[in-house]
Amino acid sequence: MDRWYWCNSSLTSGEVVSTTVNGIRLYDGDKKTGYDDGRLTLTNHRLLWRHETQSSSLGLHLSLVVLVEEEAGSFTSSPKLLLHLAQPPHSQPAGPVAASSNSFIKLSFKHGGYSSFHQVLQKAIDNHGWEKAPSLPCNYGKQPGGKAIHTGILGIERAIQAKQEETNQNISHAFEDLKNLMGLAKDMVSLSKSISNKIKERSGDVSADDTTQFRSYLLSLGIDDPVTREAFGSETQYHHNLAKEITQALEDPVKEAGGVMLLSEVYCRINRARGLQLLSPEDVMHACHVMKKLGLSLNLHTFESGVQVVQITGLDQEKVVEATVEVLNCHEVDGVSAGDLARDCGMPLLLAQERLLQAEQCAKAVRDESSEGLRFFPNLFFSRS
Amino acid sequence: TTTTTMTGFEWPWQYSFPPFFTLQPNADVRRTQLDAWCALVVSWGRNNNVSQIDVTEASSLPVFKNPSISRSLPADSIMVVLEELAKRGNLEWMDKTKRRGYLFWRSPAEWGQQIYTWAQATSHINSVCTLYEISQGDDTINQ
Numbered sequence: 001m002d003r004w005y006w007c008n009s010s011l012t013s014g015e016v017v018s019t020t021v022n023g024i025r026l027y028d029g030d031k032k033t034g035y036d037d038g039r040l041t042l043t044n045h046r047l048l049w050r051h052e053t054q055s056s057s058l059g060l061h062l063s064l065v066v067l068v069e070e071e072a073g074s075f076t077s078s079p080k081l082l083l084h085l086a087q088p089p090h091s092q093p094a095g096p097v098a099a100s101s102n103s104f105i106k107l108s109f110k111h112g113g114y115s116s117f118h119q120v121l122q123k124a125i126d127n128h129g130w131e132k133a134p135s136l137p138c139n140y141g142k143q144p145g146g147k148a149i150h151t152g153i154l155g156i157e158r159a160i161q162a163k164q165e166e167t168n169q170n171i172s173h174a175f176e177d178l179k180n181l182m183g184l185a186k187d188m189v190s191l192s193k194s195i196s197n198k199i200k201e202r203s204g205d206v207s208a209d210d211t212t213q214f215r216s217y218l219l220s221l222g223i224d225d226p227v228t229r230e231a232f233g234s235e236t237q238y239h240h241n242l243a244k245e246i247t248q249a250l251e252d253p254v255k256e257a258g259g260v261m262l263l264s265e266v267y268c269r270i271n272r273a274r275g276l277q278l279l280s281p282e283d284v285m286h287a288c289h290v291m292k293k294l295g296l297s298l299n300l301h302t303f304e305s306g307v308q309v310v311q312i313t314g315l316d317q318e319k320v321v322e323a324t325v326e327v328l329n330c331h332e333v334d335g336v337s338a339g340d341l342a343r344d345c346g347m348p349l350l351l352a353q354e355r356l357l358q359a360e361q362c363a364k365a366v367r368d369e370s371s372e373g374l375r376f377f378p379n380l381f382f383s384r385s
Numbered sequence: 386t387t388t389t390t391m392t393g394f395e396w397p398w399q400y401s402f403p404p405f406f407t408l409q410p411n412a413d414v415r416r417t418q419l420d421a422w423c424a425l426v427v428s429w430g431r432n433n434n435v436s437q438i439d440v441t442e443a444s445s446l447p448v449f450k451n452p453s454i455s456r457s458l459p460a461d462s463i464m465v466v467l468e469e470l471a472k473r474g475n476l477e478w479m480d481k482t483k484r485r486g487y488l489f490w491r492s493p494a495e496w497g498q499q500i501y502t503w504a505q506a507t508s509h510i511n512s513v514c515t516l517y518e519i520s521q522g523d524d525t526i527n528q
Binding site: 233265335360361363366367368369370377379380381382 | 398399402403404406407410411413416417418421422455456
């Protein structure tokens with residue numbers, strides 16, 4: 001506390017005010033002093049503290065500040081800056097305290113702002129502003145010790161360091177913008193999510209074009225669109241039209257294939273036919289699901305095992321089973337495997353398997369499981385005694 | 386086709402039908418299949434004087450496999466057949482663990498019916514007979 005001295009508020013030559021802050025209490029070491037609620041002024045030479053009722057100020061030369069530390073505030077106490085001080089010169093004018101055992105003081109910031117003040121204070125201390133001559137800095141000739149050197153190796157180093165700092169500042173400044181952008185994007189994302197939820201609830205009312213457009217926006221944002229995720233709950237006009245298109249394109253091929261075609265094959269064929277504007281598997285599936293509703297000439301049939309096929313409407317399942325049984329009857333001795341049936345009748349293996357299982361469900365075929373694999377026989381349990 | 390064993394036992398046609406040795410998933414078909422199995426086990430048991438069946442040894446019994454078509458009934462399916470026999474009264478488990486069972490060519494109910502019919506025919510109703518009399522007596526030679 002003995003480093004402070006009485007002075008007036010006028011500035012010496014070359015002294016420039018950096019910043020001021022109110023609500024400062026001075027501490028002698030850890031002890032509170034009576035110097036409370038004052039205005040603290042930082043210049044490039046010293047700290048000035050003045051209470052509004054007083055005319056004179058307390059001054060502390062920055063050259064005496066060895067180290068500045070921050071003390072974060074708690075519920076009961078304000079944040080503080082701790083200043084470690086060197087011994088005062090003998091030439092120092094009189095101060096409020098003649099001698100103090102503490103070599104550090106504290107500045108208590110009742111109204112806050114200590115962090116930014118710390119930065120400015122540190123800069124002022126680092127700059128050693130009091131060492132610079134009040135006249136223009138000398139760039140050539142004598143360089144008294146302690147002056148900021150602008151030439152020579154040290155000058156170049158300082159210039160590099162200054163540039164580095166500037167780059168750092170630029171980068172953090174740039175990322176500041178990014179932070180803002182992310183904040184805005186967050187709002188946008190939540191907004192679009194709420195809109196898409198609304199659409200989900202009122203799926204009948206929203207027009208197809210808007211929905212498709214909106215969905216494409218969401219896709220570009222990278223948001224999972226809840227509308228399309230529902231299993232054919234959201235039958236839009238799009239799927240209806242698609243169903244008609246598929247039926248038109250594939251009715252003949254399906255007939256040629258025996259009236260039944262695997263859904264995977266349908267998907268391949270329709271995309272081949274389109275060339276551009278390919279369809280997603282999901283869209284093809286949704287479209288086939290609505291075929292029955294629209295009463296088209298093709299419809300989707302799902303087997304118990306989950307395999308899905310597109311078949312001619314009105315395909316008589318019984319006839320299909322009969323045809324399968326006929327094949328079985330020809331092979332009473334050895335039975336028929338899915339592979340045999342597929343080969344004999346020229347149908348995909350998956351379909352052959354489904355046909356056999358279907359016949360089994362109708363009690364027209366029976367299975368034989370052995371180490372040789374799964375084979376089917378006509379149901380002689382029923383036909384024979 | 387039917388095959389006969391040394392004892393003159395005639396295997397039913399199902400014995401040569403490979404699917405017979407696979408438990409059918411279709412419930413209706415399975416019922417028919419089990420009917421055939423029960424009938425086979427009972428008649429084979431009677432023919433070969435088999436009165437007990439041990440579950441662990443059952444897989445090796447000739448009735449449950451047909452080498453000529455390389456098929457045999459899997460162990461868990463054998464269990465299903467035995468349970469079915471128990472339900473119909475043709476098999477009685479010796480204990481709760483269900484490891485061995487008595488095989489009855491006729492269920493006790495069937496025996497009861499037979500005896501009653503014989504008793505009626507030989508007017509033994511309401512009189513007491515010993516087992517010897519029933520099985521070896523003059524009246525039963527043909528039964």
